[in-house]
Amino acid sequence: MARNRERRFEPATLVAGLVCLGIATGFGLDAAGAxxxxxxxxxxxxxxxxLLTGLTRAVTRSVRRRSAGSGAVR
Structure with a gap:
């Protein structure tokens, strides 16, 4: 049975996925002739x-580290 743990939102993963999806869409439109x-x-x-993914990850990590240091609940 899988453990029930809370998953955190990772904005860097979202950015990386959107970039890859955008590039794939460009190649798909090229293959379709559009x-x-x-x-x-x-x-x-x-x-x-x-680069944007790395920057997003650095900012997210910085914000989470700062909020964890102030005693905020995740």
């Missing part, structure tokens, strides 16, 4: 998305 993005732009878009 839009023709340049494939060369996928790598910089992925890099910028990973």
């Amino acid at each position: 839009w023709h993005p340049r494939p060369v732009l996928a790598l910089p878009a992925l890099g910028i998305g990973l």
